[in-house]
Amino acid sequence: MKEKYLVINGGSSSLKFSLYSMPEEEIIAKGYFEKIGADDSFWSINYKDEVFKNEEKLNDHSTAVSVMIRELLNNKIINDLSEIKGVGHRVLHGGELYSESVLITDKVLNDIVDLTNLGPLHHPGEIAGIKAMQENLPGVPEVAVFDTAFHGTMPESNYIYAVPYEWYTKYKVRRYGFHGTSHKYITSYMQKKLNKKDVNLIICHVGSGASITCVKEGKSYDTSMGLTPLDGLVMGTRSGSIDPSIIKFISNEAGLSVDEIDNALNKNSGLKGICGKNDFRDVLKLIESGDKLGKLAYLVFMDSIIKHIAEYYFELEGKVDAMIFTAGVLENNVMLRKDIIDNISGAMHVYVNEGENEKIGYGRELKEGLITTEESSLPIYVIPTNEEVMIVRDCYEIVKRA
């Protein structure tokens, strides 16, 4: 009998799951539950070539999980609940407490609850997901996989903000970094690919959220996101790093509250703030139609990527084993990949291999590959990220060890 593991992603009114067979890392089924708590809630489950779905009142996350279990059994996706050996949960923030994935005990759950101030948008849904699994699958080990954990190795000089030190000691204001599960996946992929444990990498994860991580000797050394995922790169709807004085200035000028400004920086800034479109494909359409703000948004977006690459190239003293482009935008967009490489080419001596670059992306021949020429000072690869596999892998290893 194959061992099965669930990966759970709890949102405030949604719950997504994937059922894996381990250690093969094969996906057996995937599904989602939406509008939990509302009158028009619905769910959908994909299994082999079939889709099971229904509109059904889901009062809370626990009801959603009980429906998930009912459907897994009714559709013979599993024969018995005892086949499920573990559950891995995506959790946003481990604060300074967790620099590794961990078996969820009462203490761990309490800590995740206490860390809600650092992840106010994510933690309530994730906590609901953990509790719902505990109620429906009592005794099955659960593991928390924190999006911040991989960055726990950053040196103090890279995580301390130059603000009153008391803000750190009293309130834990510091750089934490996010997308850690993705950066960890890519690091472990590259360690195998290059057959080198102490790899130095610059990993550019650019999707609707975006962050760049500098990996030194196989560990996160610096990263662009900060206390929250708002810091760093320009993103789909997020501003990335800005002059902090803008907050007071715009509050005075436009009469906005701190909450309203925070909302604007998170939801109405970035690509969307400049050109009105946050989906990168829509920005490309604007550019094709000759829209000036679309082009400007593209340039500002690209510039923020280039500046972070330059910063991390210097932090690694130029000793970079590879640079990696990953996540929705960089896995798929040929033009941005080429433009980035052309712009850093003069300083870093990297040259795009146009033929190989053209082959990679959605609807193209390949999903991954090397996109620089042999003369380049370092190789640049496109590698699809896989956060879910990283979660199920950590869960499997921790459950086996427990």
Ligand code: ADP
């Ligand atoms: P997240 O996980 O942060 O939601 P993703 O990594 O899924 O984000 O990336 C989403 C982004 O990738 C969107 O801006 C989308 O436009 C972009 N994207 C997806 N497919 C393509 C494509 N074929 N060409 C260009 N951009 C794409």
